[in-house]
Amino acid sequence: MVSDFPRNTYLDFAASTPIDPRVLAAMLPYFQEGFGNASSTHSFGQQAEAAIEKGRATVAQLLNCLPEEVVFTSGGTESDNLALQGVALAMQAETGANHILISPVEHPAVSNTAKYLAKHHGCEVEFLPVDEYGQVDPASVQSRLKSSTALVSVIMANNEIGTINPIAEIATACQAAGVLFHSDAVQAAAYLPLDFEAVGVDLLSLGGHKLYGPKGVGALILRKGTRIEPLFSGGSQESGLRPGTSNTPLIAGFAEALKIAVTERDRHAQHLQILRDQLLSTIPVAIPDTRITGHPHERLANHASFAFHGVNGNDLLMLLSEEGFACSSGSACKTGNPEPSDTLLALGLATDWAFGSLRVTLGRGTTQAEIDAFLAILPQSVARCRQLEQIP
Numbered sequence: 001m002v003s004d005f006p007r008n009t010y011l012d013f014a015a016s017t018p019i020d021p022r023v024l025a026a027m028l029p030y031f032q033e034g035f036g037n038a039s040s041t042h043s044f045g046q047q048a049e050a051a052i053e054k055g056r057a058t059v060a061q062l063l064n065c066l067p068e069e070v071v072f073t074s075g076g077t078e079s080d081n082l083a084l085q086g087v088a089l090a091m092q093a094e095t096g097a098n099h100i101l102i103s104p105v106e107h108p109a110v111s112n113t114a115k116y117l118a119k120h121h122g123c124e125v126e127f128l129p130v131d132e133y134g135q136v137d138p139a140s141v142q143s144r145l146k147s148s149t150a151l152v153s154v155i156m157a158n159n160e161i162g163t164i165n166p167i168a169e170i171a172t173a174c175q176a177a178g179v180l181f182h183s184d185a186v187q188a189a190a191y192l193p194l195d196f197e198a199v200g201v202d203l204l205s206l207g208g209h210k211l212y213g214p215k216g217v218g219a220l221i222l223r224k225g226t227r228i229e230p231l232f233s234g235g236s237q238e239s240g241l242r243p244g245t246s247n248t249p250l251i252a253g254f255a256e257a258l259k260i261a262v263t264e265r266d267r268h269a270q271h272l273q274i275l276r277d278q279l280l281s282t283i284p285v286a287i288p289d290t291r292i293t294g295h296p297h298e299r300l301a302n303h304a305s306f307a308f309h310g311v312n313g314n315d316l317l318m319l320l321s322e323e324g325f326a327c328s329s330g331s332a333c334k335t336g337n338p339e340p341s342d343t344l345l346a347l348g349l350a351t352d353w354a355f356g357s358l359r360v361t362l363g364r365g366t367t368q369a370e371i372d373a374f375l376a377i378l379p380q381s382v383a384r385c386r387q388l389e390q391i392p
């Protein structure tokens, strides 16, 4: 199958997670016997529809929202696009509001959608300040809200640096001003308690493959009564907000993955946080000219990230891969892309630091032995990268 590749130790769970076997089992019946089109009236359709509505009820119960507030999508990217484009276009048409306020540390699914709206729909996109850890201050949101603000979007927990934002406080500020608030919770969902009512956001993005579910499915949780336009035209699936034949197996898998994530969250978080803290406390001591990126403790339980001065992050990833470890630089940039990440620059890192980023993200199966082995080889890998940089 995929056996041409070496069995490296996987330390990149923020990029994707394997499907939990229980999730796979929940999906399998709907590829074959349960293949019907959920919009059909016959028994095959009813069976598919029942599975989808069961998934919706499960998601709603887990997140403390109404079933009709759950819109299934093709993943985190589509949820973010639907939230931003859908609200921006609806607000422009109905009230003329066209000011969009986002943090400078959003996933590209949010930041590039905001740029698209500026370019093609005349929206005024404003970036919030963040502190050195990448956190947004709720007061800075409050002071920037204006009568033309259509939407605020702040990521719940950052994919590159793991920092958790004070989403409930930002939601309070937005509610007081009557402004809609979206948060991308794709990374957060596996590790933070997610109560839609308690958090107080109007729109919340989730994705399946970051929480041991399948790729290609996610959800947008959308407060009842929110003005929003669909991205596509078509049938009336998902209240007309997501036309196209519903993907029964992926929806069933997403609901099961979320259920497992929520019920087992504390257990996994406790285990991972110990390993994460070992990385965060050891690496800056073992390797000179190193800093932690993101917040030292208000960060995801599975997430450690660093910047090494004078290192090319892509070289480091290649050396680590040769040593048997699959890590990430944290940003979506692929090898060869010479741009340092916007998120790291937003923290105030100079480029000679921002190029040397490393993200180590742990998962349910990560062991103490794997972390010990990783810590044993990292210092020499970083030293080798620094030597490479010196060759003219």
Ligand SMILES: *Cc1c(COP(=O)(O)O)cnc(C)c1O
Binding pocket: 014, 074, 075, 076, 077, 078, 080, 107, 109, 155, 157, 158, 159, 184, 185, 186, 187, 207, 208, 209, 210, 216, 217, 218
């Ligand atoms: C992965 C990710 C996305 C995109 O989700 P997909 O399901 O891969 O489209 C969006 N936001 C964040 C924070 C992510 O980590």
